[in-house]
Amino acid sequence: MSKRINVLDDMRGIAIISVMLYHYFFVYHKSELTESLSPALQYFRLSNDWLNLGVFAVSLFFLISGFVINMSLRGEGSIKETVKFAIKRFFRLYPAYWFAIVLIITSTYFYGNPDKYKLVQILVNMTMLQDLFGIEHIDGVFWTLMIEIKFYVLMAFVFLIGARNSLKGIMLALIIISLVTGKYVFMYPALMFFGAIIYFDFIGKKQINLRNIVFSLVLVLVFSLVVKDDVYGAGIGKSIAFLFSIIIFLTLISWNKKLGRFLAFMGMVSYSFYLLHQVIGYLILDAISGALGWSSYLITYLIITTAAYISFRYVEKPINNYGHSLALRLFSSDK
DSSP, rough: OOSOOTHHHHHHHHHHHHHHHHHTTTGGGTTGGGSSOOHEEEEEEEETTTHHHHHHHHHHHHHHHHHHHHHHHSSTTTTTHHHHHHHHHHHHHHHHHHHHHHHHHHHHHHOOOOOOHHHHHHHHHTTOOOGGTTTTOSSGHHHHHHHHHHHHHHHHHHHHHOOOOHHHHHHHHHHHHHHHHTTTTGGGHHHHHHHHHHHHHHHHHHOHHHHHHHHHHHHHHHHHHHOOTTTOOHHHHHHHHHHHHHHHHHHHHHHHHOOOHHHHHHHTTTTHHHHHHHHHHHHHHHHHHHHTHHHHHHHHHHHHHHHHHIIIIIIHHHHHHHHHHHHHHHHHGGG
């Protein structure tokens, strides 16, 4: 297997397009009566009950995160490498996140809702730890970031104490917790650990072993047992989406070939796009959908994509590069 996993950006592209479609064509309209929707939106609502694109997208993102984390963590048992990892993750996640918060608050203010966000809410959201304080997210999509942060901390600790071989045990513990509590949210970090395990399959054996295929089936089974119907879709659609994300991930990782420039581009800007697309996208749709109809979705996509590229080009990428160079400079003796 080549050092570079060419298909990772393409998979991120698939995931971000899926989450955009889910939010714009389902979540944005979920409070409306089915009979009042256009035939196309009615069909999307029906299809969502059989393949929930939101769960599919989030699950695929988490699998990718679990897989690539091992490319950043180096030097098992090394405090210096753990600190370097923390520095790089901070500069990777927070600056683009802060930029998105500023844009969301500014857009909401000028749209005519200046009092929507309180100062305390804004300040706590800046930490990305609002879940711990029971503070509402400025944007609903931020809920996944807390899971990412917890996973990074746990993975860094696992590497720090030299317990890389415990990944399967941690994944199984999360599965058991999910079963005992009946909460499927624990299945998402379990999925990330599964992605990390698959990485070592490829590095060491160049193939997925049968035991990990069984683990993937256990993940899907437990997820299906604990997931419930709610306003975001039927349980069966979420279960199928969870399974589908694993199938797509394992298939494309095994194939490891580029799928096209468009998907690669969307994958490249996917983090910024994810942060910006929901609240701001809904504001744009509110403003233009009545007059422009279906073309409003395309216009919204183009505006958000442009904003995401600007965020990636002038915030995310340069500051991420700075974080990497800073980590190297601080530990230059390790070169």
